[in-house]
Amino acid sequence: ASAYDFHGSHQAGITTPVQDHLHFASFDMMAGADRDDLITLLQDWSYAAARITQGLDVSATGAVGGSPQAPPDDTGEALGLAASGLTITFGFGPALFEKDGVDRFGIAARRPAELERLPAFLGDDLDPGASDGDLCIQACADDPQVAVHAVRNLTRIAFGRARLRWSQLGFGRTSRTTQVQQTPRNLFGFKDGTANILADDTEALDEHVWVGAQDEPAWMAGGSYLVARKIAMLIETWDRVQLAEQETIVGRTKGTGAPLSGGDEFTEPDFSGDAMPETSHVRLAHPDFNGGNRILRRGYNYVDGNNTLGRLDAGLFFLSFQRSPSQFVQLQRALSTDVMNEYLRHVGSGLWAVPPGVTAGSYIGEGLF
């Protein structure tokens, strides 16, 4: 099992080979928390994240090395488990910079101009209990217990300064970020992640994913913007749709994932004839029809039990990283005529600024203060 360094020029968990499991968490700062509380929280989180990503306990005394008369520093459920490819990726939401006109932490002047709540999109049906948040943590690992241990302990460390607002478990990655990873499938049964931006495509990453050195604000250079959308999928309805119709909606075959214009999975779609339906998801989202716009997708399937009608409460926890939030906004608007929308319901949403990576001894977001 692999261990990824928490330190680096970019945060881990973006181009890192997509792991199998996700625990995503959104936090709000507590009423009355001040600038020092925020800074010490980010320092404590960085310290713990650097350790747990190496398969260590959150502190040196950890789960069983401390006083028998005190609650242990670490909750212990990851004892004996490997690092399991754990990555922890932190993000700062718009409200962290300014909430109801109040600059709680003295950072309003440093808010990236583009870091605003995403606009409302056609068909949005958002639950505030699955949207937004001052801070976010994306924990990905190949063992679900390791991802949950991370969020549980980071939540515990935040005690008195920030509290969990909502969180989401995900399984079965719906993308790939390296050439060697097989393309997985989403809950519609289609390969997902075929045309993603991959880790070795530094040119595309610099153009579409990383905030550049010339971009504003300077403290975000090497960072990115994270969009989360909880998209419920009406899978029972989808499952009654004819195979040919499903493929028309996506624009690719269900078996191999090849574009309907022919070839294999990695053949570029040919939009010159009429093989690629006008309203197919792939055509609407393709860079050729979006001014060259691309994003790095890193979402997960979810199943949150079922409803009283016996239908699975399931869908895609869509996660994407982009150099500017406007890239997501443009694509999401382009998808307003997507026939797939008949089978989707966007129920959660959030946007966070993902600061650049940190060097050992420093802490996440240090450049902001």
Ligand code: HEM
């Ligand atoms: C491609 C499914 C939502 C953007 C694809 C593909 C599938 C798929 C099967 C083709 C394989 C691939 O290249 O990955 C879904 C499902 C969604 C969803 C089931 C919702 C539950 C979204 C959203 C966006 C998006 C919200 C962005 C706003 C893209 C892009 C591509 C793509 C950019 C690649 C297009 C290309 O360059 O060929 N999606 N998608 N998708 N999707 Fe989605």
